[in-house]
Amino acid sequence: MKNTISATYGGMAQAYRRALLDDVIPFWERHSVDRGCGGFFTCLDRDGSVYDTDKFVWLQARQVWTFSMLYLELERRDSWLALARHGAEFLARNGRDAGGNWYFSLARDGRPLVQPCNIFSDCFAAIAFGRFARATGDEAAKEVAARTYRNILARKANPKGAYAKAFPGTRPMVSLALPMILANVTQELEWLLEPADFERTLDACVDEVFAPFLDPERQVLHEHAAPGGQKLDCFEGRLLNPGHGIEAMWFVMDIAERRGSRALADKAVEVALRTLELGWDAPMGGIFYFLDAQGHPPQQLEWDQKLWWVHVETLVALLKGFRLTGRRECWTWYERVHAYAWGHYPDREFGEWYGYLNRRGEVLLPLKGGKWKGCFHVPRGLYLCMRELEKLAAGPPAISLP
Amino acid sequence: MKNTISATYGGMAQAYRRALLDDVIPFWERHSVDRGCGGFFTCLDRDGSVYDTDKFVWLQARQVWTFSMLYLELERRDSWLALARHGAEFLARNGRDAGGNWYFSLARDGRPLVQPCNIFSDCFAAIAFGRFARATGDEAAKEVAARTYRNILARKANPKGAYAKAFPGTRPMVSLALPMILANVTQELEWLLEPADFERTLDACVDEVFAPFLDPERQVLHEHAAPGGQKLDCFEGRLLNPGHGIEAMWFVMDIAERRGSRALADKAVEVALRTLELGWDAPMGGIFYFLDAQGHPPQQLEWDQKLWWVHVETLVALLKGFRLTGRRECWTWYERVHAYAWGHYPDREFGEWYGYLNRRGEVLLPLKGGKWKGCFHVPRGLYLCMRELEKLAAGPPAISLP
Numbered sequence: 001m002k003n004t005i006s007a008t009y010g011g012m013a014q015a016y017r018r019a020l021l022d023d024v025i026p027f028w029e030r031h032s033v034d035r036g037c038g039g040f041f042t043c044l045d046r047d048g049s050v051y052d053t054d055k056f057v058w059l060q061a062r063q064v065w066t067f068s069m070l071y072l073e074l075e076r077r078d079s080w081l082a083l084a085r086h087g088a089e090f091l092a093r094n095g096r097d098a099g100g101n102w103y104f105s106l107a108r109d110g111r112p113l114v115q116p117c118n119i120f121s122d123c124f125a126a127i128a129f130g131r132f133a134r135a136t137g138d139e140a141a142k143e144v145a146a147r148t149y150r151n152i153l154a155r156k157a158n159p160k161g162a163y164a165k166a167f168p169g170t171r172p173m174v175s176l177a178l179p180m181i182l183a184n185v186t187q188e189l190e191w192l193l194e195p196a197d198f199e200r201t202l203d204a205c206v207d208e209v210f211a212p213f214l215d216p217e218r219q220v221l222h223e224h225a226a227p228g229g230q231k232l233d234c235f236e237g238r239l240l241n242p243g244h245g246i247e248a249m250w251f252v253m254d255i256a257e258r259r260g261s262r263a264l265a266d267k268a269v270e271v272a273l274r275t276l277e278l279g280w281d282a283p284m285g286g287i288f289y290f291l292d293a294q295g296h297p298p299q300q301l302e303w304d305q306k307l308w309w310v311h312v313e314t315l316v317a318l319l320k321g322f323r324l325t326g327r328r329e330c331w332t333w334y335e336r337v338h339a340y341a342w343g344h345y346p347d348r349e350f351g352e353w354y355g356y357l358n359r360r361g362e363v364l365l366p367l368k369g370g371k372w373k374g375c376f377h378v379p380r381g382l383y384l385c386m387r388e389l390e391k392l393a394a395g396p397p398a399i400s401l402p
Numbered sequence: 403m404k405n406t407i408s409a410t411y412g413g414m415a416q417a418y419r420r421a422l423l424d425d426v427i428p429f430w431e432r433h434s435v436d437r438g439c440g441g442f443f444t445c446l447d448r449d450g451s452v453y454d455t456d457k458f459v460w461l462q463a464r465q466v467w468t469f470s471m472l473y474l475e476l477e478r479r480d481s482w483l484a485l486a487r488h489g490a491e492f493l494a495r496n497g498r499d500a501g502g503n504w505y506f507s508l509a510r511d512g513r514p515l516v517q518p519c520n521i522f523s524d525c526f527a528a529i530a531f532g533r534f535a536r537a538t539g540d541e542a543a544k545e546v547a548a549r550t551y552r553n554i555l556a557r558k559a560n561p562k563g564a565y566a567k568a569f570p571g572t573r574p575m576v577s578l579a580l581p582m583i584l585a586n587v588t589q590e591l592e593w594l595l596e597p598a599d600f601e602r603t604l605d606a607c608v609d610e611v612f613a614p615f616l617d618p619e620r621q622v623l624h625e626h627a628a629p630g631g632q633k634l635d636c637f638e639g640r641l642l643n644p645g646h647g648i649e650a651m652w653f654v655m656d657i658a659e660r661r662g663s664r665a666l667a668d669k670a671v672e673v674a675l676r677t678l679e680l681g682w683d684a685p686m687g688g689i690f691y692f693l694d695a696q697g698h699p700p701q702q703l704e705w706d707q708k709l710w711w712v713h714v715e716t717l718v719a720l721l722k723g724f725r726l727t728g729r730r731e732c733w734t735w736y737e738r739v740h741a742y743a744w745g746h747y748p749d750r751e752f753g754e755w756y757g758y759l760n761r762r763g764e765v766l767l768p769l770k771g772g773k774w775k776g777c778f779h780v781p782r783g784l785y786l787c788m789r790e791l792e793k794l795a796a797g798p799p800a801i802s803l804p
Contacts, residue, residue: 043698051698054636104567112569165565167505167514234456235773296445296453297767301758302703304766356703358760364706365699371637 006393012338013389019346020382025070027352027368028063028375033083037109039090042374046366047350053108057095059374061102061124064088066379068131074383081135088132088141095125100151119159122152123181127188134191146192149185153201156182173236174227179208180248187254202255206264209248215293219274221245222293235299240291242279243310246272250317253324262325269321273329276314276337284359285340287311304359308373311341312381319388326397345378353378408795414740415791421748422784427472429754429770430465430777435485439511441492444776448768449752455510459497461776463504463526466490468781470533476785483537490534494546497527502553521561524554525583529590536593548594551587555603558584575638576629581610582650589656604657608666611650617695621676623647624695637701642693644681645712648674652719655726664727671723675731678716678739686761687742689713706761710775713743714783721790728799747780755780 031048032040042059043052067084071077094110095102101116102125116122129145132138155161159178166173183205190198212225223244224236231237249272256264279287286306292298314337322330344361345353347368355373356365367373433450434442444461445454469486473479496512497504503518504527518524531547534540557563561580568575585607592600614627625646626638633639651674658666681689688708694700716739724732746763747755749770757775758767769775 045698051696052635052637103569107572111572113572115567115569117567163565163567165506165517165519167517170509170513170515233454235454294453296447297769297772299773301707301766304760305703358706364703367699370699371701 009389009393013386013393016382016386016389020379020386023346023351024353024375024379024382028379029079029083032063032369032375033086034090034108037090038086038093039106039110040087040375042369043371044367044369046347046368048352048368051367052370054113054371055090055106055108055110056371056374057091057102057104057106057121058118058124058372059369059376060087060091060095060106061121061128062374062376064091064128065124065131066375068128068135070379070383071135072131084132084135088129091125091128092140092144095121100147101155102148115163117160117163119152119155119178120181122148122155123185126152127185130189130192142192145189149189149192152182152185171232171234172227173224173232174208174212175224176209176213176221176241176244176248177223179205180244180251183209183248183251183255187251187258206252206255209252210267214271218278219271220278220293221248221271221275231293233294235292238293238296239298239300240275240278240293241289242275242287242291243289243307243313245275246279246310246317247313249275250313250320253317253320257320257324265321265324269325269327269330272314272317272321273327273333276318276333281306281359284361286344286357286359286361287314287337305364306344306357306359306361308341308345308353308355309377311337311345312377315341316381316384316388319385319392323388323392323397411791411795415788415795418784418788418791422781422788425748425753426755426777426781426784430468430781431481431485434465434771434777435488436492436510439492440488440495441508441512442489442777444771445773446769446771448749448770450754450770453769454772456515456773457492457508457510457512458773458776459493459504459506459508459523460520460526460774461771461778462489462493462497462508463523463530464776464778466493466530467526467533468777470530470537472781472785473537474533486534486537490531490543493527493530494542497523502549503557504550517565519562519565521554521557521580522583524550524557525587528554529587532591532594544594547591551591551594554584554587573634573636574629575626575634576610576614577626578611578615578623578643578646578650579625581607582646582653585611585650585653585657589653589660608654608657611654612669616673620680621673622680622695623650623673623677633695635696637694640695640698641700641702642677642680642695643691644677644689644693645691645709645715647677648681648712648719649715651677652715652722655719655722659722659726667723667726671727671729671732674716674719674723675729675735678720678735683708683761686763688746688759688761688763689716689739707766708746708759708761708763710743710747710755710757711779711783713739713747714779717743718783718786718790721787721794725790725794725799 031044034041039055039060040063041050045051064084064087067080071080094106097116102121103112103116104114104118104121107113126145126148129141133142133145186201212229213221223239223241226232249268252268253265281288287310289305289307290298290300290303318330318334347354352368354363358364433446436443441457441462442465443452447453466486466489469482473482496508499518504523505514505518506516506520506523509515528547528550531543535543535547588603614631615623625641625643628634651670654670655667683690689712691707691709692700692702692705720732720736754770756765760766
């Protein structure tokens with residue numbers, strides 16, 4: 001029996017490895033490299049043809065991260081490091097304003113198009129240069145990562161700066177997205193940080209993810225709340241983004257694992273499962289993009305769509321949760337979400353994964369990359385699921401935490 | 403034969419009148435008035451219940467406009483004027499910053515929530531106070547309208563002001579929305595303007611709607627372009643919003659009629675028809691919300707949805723175009739869009755019209771009002787269609803223009 005289960009895990013790990021190495025990564029290697037101007041094309045149509053040449057800093061940075069990570073974690077392929085360098089050089093040359101803040105987007109030739117109005121550009125630049133510096137030993141890249149990280153912490157209390165449109169004081173509000181991403185960014189940059197700073201920042205992230213946003217009764221995270229944690233009865237305050245909540249929970253599971261905290265792992269798994277139960281579209285399958293916590297009409301017209309990243313991040317969370325806690329629901333849900341994701345997203349004809357399906361699971365936009373989809377969630381998710389399955393194949397679940 | 407056709411027009415005019423006076427207006431009278439804090443609730447669920455109490459200045463102002471307009475144009479009902487006053491007083495008390503710029507949204511009690519980052523708040527406030535001042539003779543309201551209009555013209559070159567995120571100089575871009583709305587706002591405020599200023603501003607609006615945005619070959623309007631009219635090969639530059647283009651054309655038809663210009667009417671009708679041919683979803687019916695001019699994937703995930711205002715404004719444009727030019731395609735298309743709109747949007751059980759359908763025409767959000775849908779497009783469209791049909795019933799088309 002144990003051998004059969006191990007074989008199942010092992011076989012699934014192989015499937016993720018093949019999808020990563022034989023399909024997804026080659027698609028980006030073939031189609032996304034801008035040999036003329038540097039950096040990457042990310043607006044790739046179904047067959048990989050470039051339909052727009054603007055360069056979004058989120059996606060430039062995320063692709064640098066992906067190739068650096070694969071080089072560090074999977075295989076020392078020179079071609080992967082060369083691609084990471086190709087992107088890092090373009091970003092280092094063009095990506096920042098004089099204050100070291102990262103623009104949101106650049107023209108093909110690197111001239112800035114959209115101001116540094118989005119702190120997540122900085123977050124993804126920090127992890128990109130962090131990984132690239134580890135892969136190369138490049139001191140300048142290390143300094144870019146460290147400086148960007150310090151800058152994020154300095155801007156954290158007012159992330160939109162001069163671009164904030166909220167009138168001060170009427171309805172103070174904090175957002176899940178930043179502490180959630182910082183939980184990941186901080187772990188990525190551990191090697192650059194003083195151990196005490198590192199641990200303190202992680203503590204703060206966990207606290208800032210749960211304390212304001214968790215609905216203690218339903219065990220799901222809201223996207224926005226009052227700074228003191230009061231739930232706000234307005235569009236933003238009622239907003240649930242199940243994919244965000246679940247992704248945040250695997251960042252927390254990583255913290256739980258590193259600290260050997262079964263209690264924290266259990267808490268993260270519980271929230272992930274409850275979010276999935278709430279976000280799952282029972283009649284049609286797949287996870288909704290947005291919901292209103294009180295069941296009112298959400299503001300987002302795309303609320304019922306089925307997005308690739310939501311499902312990919314959910315697979316990661318379920319496998320991590322299963323390995324760390326052994327909860328059976330994690331595996332049951334994993335099988336259901338795996339069947340949906342693998343049955344709907346991969347494009348058998350031209351490769352890579354579709355990003356945007358309508359509620360019925362039909363392709364809404366045939367693109368493989370755009371303003372928000374690049375070389376990131378699919379390869380990161382495939383890599384992490386492969387690793388989790390390999391660990392499961394090597395031993396029973398819940399071996400890591402007592 | 404003539405009598406039959408006139409009877410058809412007359413019968414249809416009656417149907418629009420009944421929908422306006424027996425269904426739509428009573429829905430807003432019953433459900434939207436905030437007796438506690440002033441102003442209007444616009445977030446109304448399917449049955450009219452209030453699900454959110456934030457007050458969006460666009461929609462507050464548009465409802466003041468609607469009730470003032472009905473009072474002026476249709477019937478001197480005191481209750482309509484009282485409702486317009488109820489909204490105008492709330493807006494005058496709470497809606498502006500010290501510089502006279504209109505906030506984007508307010509809390510229920512009137513405290514500002516979102517800064518004056520959107521010049522269309524000012525546009526709709528200007529037409530609201532303009533109509534309210536005409537209905538009441540109120541000098542203070544007249545001064546609010548005049549001052550707001552001057553302020554719009556002063557901010558026109560840089561409408562987003564400090565909130566603009568575009569990096570200066572890399573890709574200068576102008577947008578259809580502002581000159582298009584100004585074409586309507588300026589006609590609304592004719593009575594407040596010097597005749598020479600009025601005519602000059604109208605000339606500028608017509609020029610600014612067509613010159614940068616018209617694709618001369620396809621005869622459709624782009625949403626954004628370089629200031630010199632070059633079409634831009636980027637997401638914004640390729641964007642088509644068929645509803646916007648068609649609505650802009652009935653604003654231009656009004657200008658054509660007032661000037662007795664058959665050539666301008668023909669031009670507007672041609673653009674409206676070509677836009678409709680391009681935007682019509684042949685297999686499923688209805689008009690798409692967004693398209694990419696080159697057929698690439700649009701950035702807007704809601705691109706394939708069927709929105710109420712798009713269809714309502716198209717009905718207005720087709721009837722005006724038919725009356726002014728007699729082009730048969732206007733009537734053929736009118737019948738098709740009328741059948742779609744009346745077959746899909748009205749809620750026979752709880753009244754008023756749905757706003758958001760998915761591509762298949764199924765209700766995506768059951769709301770009757772929200773952040774963007776209020777008491778405006780449906781009643782304005784029903785009123786204008788009724789008037790056009792009454793004029794058609796009174797005489798053959800194309801009587802107005804030689």
